Every structure is written in C-alpha cells, then in structure tokens.
Amino acid sequence: MEKENRTTGKVVGIVANLVMVEVNGPVSQNEICFITLKQESLMAEVIKIMGKIAYVQVFESTRGLMPGSKVEFQGHMLEVTLGPGILSRNYDGLQNDLDKMEGIFLKRGEYTDPLNREKKWSFKPLAKVGDEVKAGDWLGEVNENDQPHKIMLPFKMKGTYTIKKIVDEGEYTVDHQIAVVTNGDGTETNLTMVQKWPVKVAIGDYREKPRPFKLLETGVRCMDTLNPITEGGTGFIPGPFGTGKTVLQHAISKQAEADIVIIAACGERANEVVEVFTEFPELEDPRTGKKLIERTIIIANTSNMPVAAREASVYTAMTIGEYYRAMGLKVLLMADSTSRWAQALREMSNRLEELPGPDAFPMDLSAVISNFYSRAGYVFLNNGKTGSITFIGTVSPAGGNLKEPVTESTRKAARCFYGLSQARADSKRYPAIDPIDSYSKYLEYPEVQDYLLKNVGEDWLTDVLKAKDVLLRGKEAMEQINILGDDGVPMAFHETFWKSELIDFVILQQDAFDNIDASTPMKRQQYMLSKILSVVESKFAFGHFEDVSTFFKEVINEFKQMNYTEFDTEDFRKHEQTLEEILNKRAN
Amino acid sequence: MESQAFQKIYTKLTNITKATVTLKATGVGYDEIASVNGKLAQVVKIAGDDITLQIFEGTEGIPTNAEISFLGRPPQLTVSDELAGRFFNAFGNPIDGGPEIQGEVRDIGSPSVNPVRRDQPSNLIATGIAGIDLNNTLVSGQKIPFFADPDQPYNQVMAMVALRAKTDKIILGGMGLTNDDYLYFKNVFDNAGALDRIISFVNTTENPPVERLLVPDMALTAAEYFAVDKNESVLVLLTDMTLYADALSIVSNRMDQIPSKDSMPGSLYSDLARIYEKAVQFPSGGSITIIAVTTLSGGDITHAIPDNTGYITEGQLFLRRDTEIGKVIVDPFRSLSRLKQLVIGKQTREDHPQVMNTAIRLYADAANARTKLENGFDLTDYDERTLSFAKEYSERILAIDVNVDTDTMLDITWELFGRHFKKAEVAIKENLVAKYWAQ
Numbered sequence A: 001m002e003k004e005n006r007t008t009g010k011v012v013g014i015v016a017n018l019v020m021v022e023v024n025g026p027v028s029q030n031e032i033c034f035i036t037l038k039q040e041s042l043m044a045e046v047i048k049i050m051g052k053i054a055y056v057q058v059f060e061s062t063r064g065l066m067p068g069s070k071v072e073f074q075g076h077m078l079e080v081t082l083g084p085g086i087l088s089r090n091y092d093g094l095q096n097d098l099d100k101m102e103g104i105f106l107k108r109g110e111y112t113d114p115l116n117r118e119k120k121w122s123f124k125p126l127a128k129v130g131d132e133v134k135a136g137d138w139l140g141e142v143n144e145n146d147q148p149h150k151i152m153l154p155f156k157m158k159g160t161y162t163i164k165k166i167v168d169e170g171e172y173t174v175d176h177q178i179a180v181v182t183n184g185d186g187t188e189t190n191l192t193m194v195q196k197w198p199v200k201v202a203i204g205d206y207r208e209k210p211r212p213f214k215l216l217e218t219g220v221r222c223m224d225t226l227n228p229i230t231e232g233g234t235g236f237i238p239g240p241f242g243t244g245k246t247v248l249q250h251a252i253s254k255q256a257e258a259d260i261v262i263i264a265a266c267g268e269r270a271n272e273v274v275e276v277f278t279e280f281p282e283l284e285d286p287r288t289g290k291k292l293i294e295r296t297i298i299i300a301n302t303s304n305m306p307v308a309a310r311e312a313s314v315y316t317a318m319t320i321g322e323y324y325r326a327m328g329l330k331v332l333l334m335a336d337s338t339s340r341w342a343q344a345l346r347e348m349s350n351r352l353e354e355l356p357g358p359d360a361f362p363m364d365l366s367a368v369i370s371n372f373y374s375r376a377g378y379v380f381l382n383n384g385k386t387g388s389i390t391f392i393g394t395v396s397p398a399g400g401n402l403k404e405p406v407t408e409s410t411r412k413a414a415r416c417f418y419g420l421s422q423a424r425a426d427s428k429r430y431p432a433i434d435p436i437d438s439y440s441k442y443l444e445y446p447e448v449q450d451y452l453l454k455n456v457g458e459d460w461l462t463d464v465l466k467a468k469d470v471l472l473r474g475k476e477a478m479e480q481i482n483i484l485g486d487d488g489v490p491m492a493f494h495e496t497f498w499k500s501e502l503i504d505f506v507i508l509q510q511d512a513f514d515n516i517d518a519s520t521p522m523k524r525q526q527y528m529l530s531k532i533l534s535v536v537e538s539k540f541a542f543g544h545f546e547d548v549s550t551f552f553k554e555v556i557n558e559f560k561q562m563n564y565t566e567f568d569t570e571d572f573r574k575h576e577q578t579l580e581e582i583l584n585k586r587a588n
Numbered sequence B: 001m002e003s004q005a006f007q008k009i010y011t012k013l014t015n016i017t018k019a020t021v022t023l024k025a026t027g028v029g030y031d032e033i034a035s036v037n038g039k040l041a042q043v044v045k046i047a048g049d050d051i052t053l054q055i056f057e058g059t060e061g062i063p064t065n066a067e068i069s070f071l072g073r074p075p076q077l078t079v080s081d082e083l084a085g086r087f088f089n090a091f092g093n094p095i096d097g098g099p100e101i102q103g104e105v106r107d108i109g110s111p112s113v114n115p116v117r118r119d120q121p122s123n124l125i126a127t128g129i130a131g132i133d134l135n136n137t138l139v140s141g142q143k144i145p146f147f148a149d150p151d152q153p154y155n156q157v158m159a160m161v162a163l164r165a166k167t168d169k170i171i172l173g174g175m176g177l178t179n180d181d182y183l184y185f186k187n188v189f190d191n192a193g194a195l196d197r198i199i200s201f202v203n204t205t206e207n208p209p210v211e212r213l214l215v216p217d218m219a220l221t222a223a224e225y226f227a228v229d230k231n232e233s234v235l236v237l238l239t240d241m242t243l244y245a246d247a248l249s250i251v252s253n254r255m256d257q258i259p260s261k262d263s264m265p266g267s268l269y270s271d272l273a274r275i276y277e278k279a280v281q282f283p284s285g286g287s288i289t290i291i292a293v294t295t296l297s298g299g300d301i302t303h304a305i306p307d308n309t310g311y312i313t314e315g316q317l318f319l320r321r322d323t324e325i326g327k328v329i330v331d332p333f334r335s336l337s338r339l340k341q342l343v344i345g346k347q348t349r350e351d352h353p354q355v356m357n358t359a360i361r362l363y364a365d366a367a368n369a370r371t372k373l374e375n376g377f378d379l380t381d382y383d384e385r386t387l388s389f390a391k392e393y394s395e396r397i398l399a400i401d402v403n404v405d406t407d408t409m410l411d412i413t414w415e416l417f418g419r420h421f422k423k424a425e426v427a428i429k430e431n432l433v434a435k436y437w438a439q
Ligand SMILES: Nc1ncnc2c1ncn2[C@@H]1O[C@H](COP(=O)(O)OP(=O)(O)OP(=O)(O)O)[C@@H](O)[C@H]1O
Pocket: A239, A240, A241, A242, A243, A244, A245, A246, A247, A248, A268, A396, A430, A431, A432, A510, A511, A512, A513, B310, B311, B312, B336, B337, B338, B339, B341
C-alpha cells in the first residue's frame, strides 16, 4: 500500500513524452509520479527502470520541461476512483471529469475529481453487524440513475472481515463513513462509498467465470441473426477507414440490452464523442424509456489528447466496467480504436529503443491484447449473482490489410469477428460486415445453441445456418456468372444469386440512420428470417434470366418497405399482402 | 532572428547530422527554439546537458563553432486583426513587403479543445458542386482532404470551394507550393475581391522542406485567434499535406528513428491528428473547418499518408478523371463526408439521403455492367439502362464544373431515375416516390 517516505528524483533527459528521471530511492514498475514544471505538475508512469534511472511516460506535453525538474513518486500505480456518480460522466483517459475543467482548452497538469463529493445518495444497507465479508461483497446500495449501485468491501482488502458498524438507511455523501469492519486481529477499518483500484490489474473477486452462453441482443440484424455476440462475450470490428466501425459501435451502444454502456474513445475523433454527448441525452433507451446518457459512461481520449493517456484510457474503461460487473450488472464496453492504443505502445517502445517486432510494434503486443480481452466475461459473483462485461473493440488496420499485427493479435483474443469490407461500404451496403468472412465462435458453443433453442426458437439455429448457406452459394453463383456470362449459366444460378441478394438486402443491410430500421428486436428478426427463408425455399418459374432479377428486385423492394415500417402494424401487413401477391404470381 | 542582451551564446557543437546538431548547455526547456548561426532550430532531445536541436533549414554549412542562442520559448505567432489580407512565410514573418503585425504573441501548437466545450457541427457549407453538396455534403467544423493525383486540378477546386463557402476568414497553409500555384491562389483570391479576408502562410518549393513543419501550426494559431477570440467562421486550406508528411519522415530518418510503414515515422497518425483535430465548432458560433489536399502516388490510398489521413479526417473527396465524359468528377465510391448525415434531409430536402444512396447504388451497378462488357459478355436491358444512367449522372451531377443548388441536384437525379428505371428498381421509400417521382 502507500509508502511512508516517498521516493523523489530529478529529470535528467527528455525525448518528447519520454522522460528519464534519476531517483533516490525505490520505485516500482508502473508507479505514478508527478514532475514539477513551474506551477504545474505533470503526471507520468514508470515504464522501465535501469539502475538509478527511471524511464517515465508523461501523460501531458513536455514542452518547456528542463533537466533538474523535481519528481515525486506516489507509491501506487495508475488508479481509478470508484463510487456512486460515475454514470453519465465524461472522463478523459485518466478519469478526470472533463466537465469540471475550466476554459475552452485543456490545461496541462489540471486534474479533476471524478466524483461529486457534495451530492447525497440514499443508502440502504444490505449487510448487518456481525456479517463476515470479503472483498467485493455488498455492504449496501444506493440508487444511481435507477441502477442499484452496490457499495462493496473494497477490492484491495484481502481476507475476511467482520462488520462492526454499519449506518442505517439514509442520505449520505460518498465520503461519509458508512461502515466499520474488523479483521482477525481486531484492527478496524473505516469504510466510505469510495475505493480506488489500479487499472492495469484485473478485479478478480468472483467465484467463477463460465463460458458465455446468453445471447446479447444488439438490434443489429447481421450480428444477432448471423453472428451473435453473447453476454460477457468478446468481439472485434476491423475495417479500413470509413467502412462504418464507429457507426456500428454507436448503434450497438444505443440499442444493446445492457445495464451500463462504457464508450472508450481511444485516439479517435473528438466530433464523434461530441455526437454521443449531444445525442445520448436526447435518445431513449427503448427497454427502460430512460435517456441513454443515464446508463452511459464516456472515456474520451481523442487523437489530439496526450498519446500516453490513450493506453490508460482503455484500462480505465475496463476497470470501471469490472466495478459495475461486481454489482451484478450487464456491462457493455466499446473501445474505438484499439489500433490507436497499439500505436501508442509502438511510439513509446520506439522511443525506448526496444527491439521492434513486426511493423515496429512491440514484441509483446499479442500478449498485451489477449490479456486485455481476457478481462471481459460473464461471472458468478461470490454471492451467486451474475454480472458481465461484453467487450467489442474496433481495429483500424494499416492500409486496410487484415494481415497486420494488431488485427492478427486481436483475432487470437476475440471470439467474434465482424470484418468490414471496403467493397460493401463502397456500394453503400451498410453495415458493411462481410457475411462470409465474419464469424461468431459462440454459435458453435453447445450452451449457446441450447440457449437459442430455448429462448429464440426450436428452428432458429437451423434457419440461421440455412441463411448462411444461401449467402455462400449466392456468392459462388455470382462468381460463375461473372466468369461465364449471364446466359452461359443455367437459370438456377441466377435464382441462387438473387436469393442471396434477398437476404443481403433485407437482413444484412440495415440503415443505422432510419428510426425504425436501425434497431430490430429479436422477435422481429425471427419473423423476417422465417419469412425470407420461405421465399428462398419456394420454387419459381422464370422464362428468361432477366425475369429473375426483375422479380427479386420487386420482392426486395416490398421487404425493404416492411423494414422501414413499424412491426405488426396495418401498414406492415399491407406490404406483406402486396408481397404475397407478387410471390403468388410467380409461384410454380 | 531576434536576440536578447542577457542571452548566453554557446559556440561549441559536439555533433552534427543532416538535420540535427548537439551541444552542451543548461537551463534549456524541451521544444524551445534556438538560433544556430541565424538558422531557426528546435530542441528535440535532452540527455543530461547534451541538447539536440533540429535545424529547420538543414545543417549544410554549419561549423562546429557555430553561434547558438536559446530563445526560451516555443515558436510563436503575433495575432491580431492585422493578419487579414497578409502573406507570411513558415516562421510567420511577412513576405508581402507589408509591416510587421502588432498584436498578441502566442505559442503555436496550442493545447486541444476540451471535447465537452465543443458543439456538434450542424451548419451546411454549400459549394454548388453536386459531387460535394449532394453526395458528400460539407459541414462547418469538419476536416476533410481532397485525395488526388498530382496532375489533377485540386488546388483549383479547393480555391473554388473556399470562395463559394460563406466564411469570415480563409487561411491558406501552403506547403511545398510551386511558385506558380502560390501566384495562382494570390490571383484568384484577388480577382474575387476576397483578399481582405484571406491570410496565407506559405512555404514554396524554393524554401527548405523542413520549414514546412511549422506551416499548419502557424495557420491554425491564426485560425484559433479568429474562431475563439472573434467568434468567426474560419476555413483553413492545407495544401499539400503529403509534402508535410514527407518532411516529417525526413526529420525522423535523419534522427535515426525506426520507420514504420512506407518509411513514415511511427507517430504519423498522432502527428497528423494533432493538426486535423483543430477543426472545431464552438457553441459561441466560431468554427474552424479544414479542407486539405493529400496527393496520392498513382492513386494508391493504402500508402501510409492517405491511409492515416483517412483514419483521422471526416471523410475524403476523391477526384478522378472520368474518361467516359472527359471531365474530372468527384468519385462517388471512394469519396465520403462523415458529417453529411448531420445536415442532409434536415437542412436539405427530406428525400436527400435516399436519393443520394440510391443513385450511387445504381452507379455501382453500371460499374458492374462495364466490367461485364470488358469481359466480353452480353449486357441485359437493365445493364444498358444503368450505363446510360451513369453517363448522364456523371455529366450532370458528378462533374466538378456543375454549379447548382441542392434542390436542383435532387430534381435532376429524380429525373434520371424516372427516365432510366422502374420504381421497384430504385427501391426508395414509398411516400418519397409518391411525392418526387418524375412524371
Ligand atoms: N449502417 C450505416 N448506415 C448508413 N451509413 C453508414 C452506416 N455505417 C457507416 N455509414 C457511413 O459511413 C461513414 C463512415 O462510417 P464510420 O465513421 O463508422 O467509419 P469508421 O470505420 O469508423 O472509419 P474510421 O476508421 O476512419 O474511424 C459514416 O459517416 C456514414 O456515412
């Protein structure tokens, strides 16, 4: 824990945000220090130690810094502050509350409190005097934006404690003493609603982490229907620039069936964060009717903010996610883009003159990524309740080439692959997820299959596999048509191709900016898939190959009108009726 | 180069490379600028009392006993309303024969705007060019480059866009401009009677390439003065950012840094993002919009410079010569404005989004038909119709010489739909078809 006599040091070298510090005492890897620069103090993290020299990466610009500047080490790693009042906040990568900062421009060395210390929360005790408790056990709860925010025995307190005192139900600030616990030898510890935890260390106080088995509905058809992600699952979205990674992530964060959504904007555009700030307070969570912002936390380290804090930002986000998971909540964590974080690692590794791996990325990139993804998951807490972190990261492959280190390392770590295709984006087939190359490993999990069978429908899995099959055969047919020409192939090839186009246009393509089409509940997805498969399985009579495309375009058009119409309304049924007529005319 | 009486003068260099010199000195701050025999330099590395300086002009002719003095500050620009109408070099010194600027001295390369102090961009910038306004609508506060091969008229198109956009100030950051292009900009701005709202920072091909590294920060410091202090809308033109990135790679190579893809420094993404992210809309009404040029080599957008740029900017405008009509068009496939959805169908007619997407989809069908044709296959009736649609669409919408308002662009597109396709083939929402389908 905190050291009594803090180590100090002085700056002896500077290359951009890498600073060499000569130290006069013990320091540890990843320890935080502050460097004094005139009236400011700049936060930095130890990343390498060679003899008496600590190499630190500074989370700020080092402009004007001089050798000889004083450095004070803090005796702890980079930590986040955990307690009620995190929801709806806009933080930077180091958990500074951006709204509390003054002025238009970010000021170097300005650090703000992540929590509101004045606000009173209505606290309800969940444990009583005499109870034995361990780290992560629930002592009480407060209502945070209608989420049951649990006050837990701090994760740092290892071992078993007995509750000696706990306050009655009432209104308290986060710093109010809410309980006193004693350990085996009678030492007392006073507890408030606030605790701290180092971001690079996973919070592991749960009983068991089973394989994920529950579907996480996102409302995005080509995910839920074809390649579903699970509660506690991991996925990644690689794609060249402008193919729709951010739009897809924003759609998921608006629609997914989660209690808490954490958006880590890691080295991407400030305007995209502003979009969330602006839209989420207006948009409703269709499940609760409350504003989306109430369940959202934003960690913004945009591309123009200090590079070293980019790496911190994803860890900050993950740690806050683990904190809410320990309360038994469903957390969805999005990071856009994990490539920027990898690049931050690369910049630093190059400055340290480390031996570079492929594309000059650090050698341990793969391990760093795997380790991070492994912090997601579905857990049974010590009290038997469950919680989850579902993690979806985007990857921005250099030159759009998926054979680059970040994509390849992530492929090993994540279980769902949503590859965005340039060709699909170019022809505005959004979301541009490639239906053939993308996969969800979860579809192969017997426990997931079982879940789908029981909760979606008995035929669901078979139908999904059928649809995938149609898409694959459609692609093959198209290739043949391209090689042999329209009249060089049997009519059936055209039919096969157009049946896959039907699935493409009606299920895969989804307009993220249309109020109705943007989000499709599972029930509707199921209805549409079975309707489409019934068309796919029908036989039609065609005289000429051109009739095939004409006919299917009409069918697609009517299906699309259905997609744009409120489900199960009169209008919807009207289109369905028209569709029946079109189909009947052609029926064989 | 300014110098102050109390400044200590050093006269002993211990190391000289192509871009940098090293000396022993104390009391020097990181990023600080210095003068080495009158040449501008900046501190890039401090190791104990060994200070490494990057010399913007290069180190040719620098002796080991050069005179070095440190200025105790980062590069600066004097800002005031007097900037308007003036031309400067990369160091912010006037090159138009006019007087020095009186005003407030500011460090260039200022910190970032707090994201919560930004406003969501929402003002459409009309250019009259349908390839932009219809398919890739620009919004103030946006950052977007032209991706173009060096032989395309990108500077002309950019000047046209700048003059048609209704902004309070236009700031030109010229990097590696040929003297002819520099004079071209000067002329068009002058002829448009717009010179008094234009400010230029220019590094021409005659100046040392490394000096260019200062141009974007100079231009953006001036832009922030007008956008923040004066609440004005400012349009910043940066041409050619490829030459800027080349200068970055020259410096990093000379400093023996490990290059990443295409010999570019590993920090290219961050270096470019720092510039482009200065584009901003403030709640007070002030804004900075950045339109840049990134020249491509042989149309290759996977090269590290356009690739990193594409990941940073809010879309790109891709210029291409359409041999079918013999004109330069804004390519609807590779071009994209990410901010268009904030304004289309809201500040423009309700049918805008669907019409735009449908036309591009049909244009893509034409591209497929062309491939078929090239492979020697017969075309279907639909193929034929897409081809004739595509040709007209290219001529009347995509060509950069089109200059009409957005409603007209939409009407033209509906007219083309009506003439070449059936309603089911366009598959647009029923209520829109009912309202706009050309009779
Ligand atoms: N589902 C969608 N529906 C409609 N348009 C979309 C959709 N997805 C993407 N787009 C369009 O593509 C543009 C780019 O998408 P987005 O910003 O998500 O790309 P990206 O992959 O995140 O790019 P980058 O790597 O540069 O951040 C959007 O601005 C929008 O115009």
